[in-house]
Amino acid sequence: MSKSTKSGIGRPRSIEADQAILQATLSLLAEVGYQSMSIEAIAARAGVGKATIYRRYSSKEELVADALESQFGEEEPIPDTGNFWQDLEAVIGNVIEATLTDLGRQTIALIISTASSSPQFAQIYYAKYIAPHRDALAVLFDRATQRGEIERSIDAEFFVDLVASSILYAIMFKPTLSTIESHIRRVVNLAIQGQDTAEEPRSRVEE
Amino acid sequence: MSKSTKSGIGRPRSIEADQAILQATLSLLAEVGYQSMSIEAIAARAGVGKATIYRRYSSKEELVADALESQFGEEEPIPDTGNFWQDLEAVIGNVIEATLTDLGRQTIALIISTASSSPQFAQIYYAKYIAPHRDALAVLFDRATQRGEIERSIDAEFFVDLVASSILYAIMFKPTLSTIESHIRRVVNLAIQGQDTAEEPRSRVEE
Amino acid sequence: MSKSTKSGIGRPRSIEADQAILQATLSLLAEVGYQSMSIEAIAARAGVGKATIYRRYSSKEELVADALESQFGEEEPIPDTGNFWQDLEAVIGNVIEATLTDLGRQTIALIISTASSSPQFAQIYYAKYIAPHRDALAVLFDRATQRGEIERSIDAEFFVDLVASSILYAIMFKPTLSTIESHIRRVVNLAIQGQDTAEEPRSRVEE
């Protein structure tokens, strides 16, 4: 996203500056949100000249994409307890936990707000933030299928699309944590069991 | 959203100005998007002083909410052919058609981008833009249930949530019109029939 | 130098801002000089937005020309004691006094530095700062001629050119006040008496 000139000659870019910029970006993003966050303020907080930022990133979107990558870049371990529903709970819990922080909220807001206006950046945010969880879901699904935990035929790709869409939708339009969780479980249940269960989808399965 | 002072004394607000402001807002929203649209430009295009806008709306969000209401305020007739799948096609077609215009795209972008950062306005946009389609879906669903077209027990509220979420998700992350439509149909089919059918869900039902 | 739009419509320009800008310009000009004086600093000292300056002046040169006009615009009274040499001393004294202040030095530096690079502004500075003194000299010269104090034929225009050039040259290249004064007197003496007198030109005349 950054390195422009070919190689060694000249003073190399400062790694301290790199990191100060990314840290300042993340903290300001969490505090004031994407729109209200000015390059000027990032530079000031990072203790860096504006040109040092513009040398690395040609837009706020690029900068934020890189900052989020530095934050969410590390892979999360995929739980493996041998029980699909338990693993699923863990993954969904991770997603919700990561999303209901200040930074998480701003990130998800960013993904959905750039989705239409700047598809290429939405893709980047998607790849860094959403794709890992999608992948985790897909792995769980495959493992459960191989173990024979899931009998119904549902496409793995479609399954994760469905769960991802329900998570985004719930975060956007469901007001409380419990309604968010409830909506997501209901969708999962429909997908796996083929029927809607407003009450306790898991208990019936686990009995 | 606008009228502030109690009564008649003084020069009344100009209806021409009202409409010029809303028109200018809508056209600029479609052309340059919410973020890039400046109050200054709206005033200029409307041939109106900036104060005339600020007298009516205290923020860009309020202004845009009102403009969208003026645009999408009229109810769309709910199709009623007697066949659930046919009516559903019509409603989904309407949504997609309304969304894949410049203004529709910007509106949906606006809804999803304000969802996290300005929930109160997201609610307004939601009420004006999304709720009518949700309601239409709910009506179709009820009618089909009463006609016995749908046997499975699925909650109406949950059904429309599911379809709405799939529409939003598809518009955000599915690249082409056909993949958008395909994803939505698949979700509907799962909800109604309890199973995923990547191929031709309707044909099987209609036979 | 400033008014751009035709007339009364819109909010009128603020006279307080006008004056604050000119005052800030003059004081900064005296303190740090033309080159080191930033528009940003002028705006800050004047308690005014940058745009308020740029609305009035399209360049630093225009601004400074106007500021100097406001400072040196008032005419100085031309001394009239009946004695040419005495009046001459007074006028030259005024010039030197006005020039050996911080602001005066900066002004003269500005005149001579813009003379080649921005002739149109040099002309403005010249008209406001130099011309009045030239005119005073010319008046003295005419009066003396009419009184018969000066017998030699020397063109009045040429005389004032000569004196003006000697003043500028002395200020530029003569290090001390006394050498400045001495050089000027010597030139005046040559012009009036037709001969160079390194010593006491006036005493001989006044005896």
Add this chain to the structure above:
Amino acid sequence: MSKSTKSGIGRPRSIEADQAILQATLSLLAEVGYQSMSIEAIAARAGVGKATIYRRYSSKEELVADALESQFGEEEPIPDTGNFWQDLEAVIGNVIEATLTDLGRQTIALIISTASSSPQFAQIYYAKYIAPHRDALAVLFDRATQRGEIERSIDAEFFVDLVASSILYAIMFKPTLSTIESHIRRVVNLAIQGQDTAEEPRSRVEE
């Protein structure tokens, strides 16, 4: 002005860089003037890093002084036809010719603009650019005095000051070549003959 470390050890300074810097400085000085000329632009045109300039010169003034020295450093031969007025014409012609080029104009602008603000550099420019002509004038004057061409008693130093001041003044404030020349001749005539002759000063003398 440049050499800092004593001798041979390390990579020697590049003579090509020296010359490229001076050439770039002179050409940019002629093109855009002293103030608008950036070190950055000089370095770019010379194909040299900025540090390579700063290693040699600690300020733009030093750099320009050196560049002008490299340009005007060679002495001009003093004409000697045996006739004072003829030699004088030649010297004044040389001055005017050298001054009415782009580079000459910028040089003179530089001298007069730094005269007040940076006296030490004004002295350097003066020594390189003005002093040689002053010296030439002084030589002519002495020779003419020895030949008995000039009878009036005028101090040589004062004479050259007078001519120098008239040249500077004329270049600054006289608009055309002919008014410049006319003013200078008039001053010379006054100094030598003790009287102002607006018309053809030379002819009367030469007859």
Add this chain to the structure above:
DNA sequence: CTTTAAACGAGACGGTACGTCCAGTCTTTAA
């Protein structure tokens, strides 16, 4: 009618942030 109060268009106000440019310094690799 004539007040009178508010809205009108226009545009200036003090500010903030933009993205660019340059100053003068610092830090690399190459010669």
Add this chain to the structure above:
DNA sequence: TTAAAGACTGGACGTACCGTCTCGTTTAAAG
């Protein structure tokens, strides 16, 4: 060690809008 290249902090540039504030001018209801 110096050269060359280029990144560094810092700060001014001139522009664009922000939301507020006069102006002089309608406009309609209240007196």
